[in-house]
């Protein structure tokens with residue numbers, strides 16, 4: 529009797545709790561807890577492939593910074609954002625942030641070029657922003673006339689960023705948008721010295737750096753490195769724990785919950801001779817004390833060769849890795865407090 533009595537008391541208590549929480553969520557017009565899984569299905573291998581075969585086509589002429597191929601790619605990305613109703617941030621001229629020729633090394637001959645940026649505004653803390661980056665430029669045409677298609681480097685990160693943007697925008701359109709803002713920054717000038725991201729962080733951050741809570745950077749996420757052929761469901765992560773242990777833990781947790789890739793930290797070692805931490809666009813955020821994650825598949829036989837073509841990309845794997853970035857961004861954008869920087873004594 530006693531147990532039964534206690535049980536009914538608990539049930540009564542639980543039903544009261546449920547009804548209050550229902551009331552609370554009704555007031556924000558959400559009768560059920562929104563799951564990020566509802567939108568991850570918009571990130572598909574098929575659509576990643578469709579866009580990458582265009583971004584990394586010969587028509588884009590290797591997307592050399594400042595040249596017509598890069599500008600064609602910029603237009604393609606902008607058209608994608610427009611077509612999916614993903615807005616240009618306030619203060620940005622129709623998705624393009626110009627990087628003037630004078631910002632490049634004197635005598636380089638590099639012409640004016642542009643970063644492409646779109647964003648989804650947060651509902652509760654719109655001034656706080658997660659910046660997702662990939663570089664869409666590549667190395668152009670080699671001296672033998674071969675187009676360096678740069679499908680993995682970094683067409684893969686470029687199309688992945690576009691797909692994450694699409695998923696966030698759809699969530700927002702259905703009333704389930706992120707609490708914090710998410711910016712989608714496709715940078716130029718990476719191959720000539722991380723210049724587009726440097727211009728963004730050092731000269732004209734569209735969103736204040738002190739309100740930029742994290743940068744997730746994808747550079748080469750569509751292939752399998754030779755050392756991983758036996759266990760290809762992986763991604764190398766670099767930088768996760770260098771500024772914020774909370775970011776590292778969050779990243780691990782969402783991977784376990786949603787994606788289940790092997791997260792390999794080999795190249796995150798401080799004495800890593802490759803120094804990858806310093807070699808892609810996230811570094812321009814990290815140097816400003818912004819926590820970063822660099823997503824990277826490692827080098828392979830086609831790295832910086834004209835044989836880096838879209839037919840060699842592993843689209844199912846690219847889909848998984850893109851979903852990992854999506855879920856990580858979703859958690860960063862929606863958890864109660866912004867992630868904390870570690871306190872160093």
Ligand SMILES: [Zn+2]
Nearest residue numbers: 681682747748
């Ligand atoms: Zn690259």
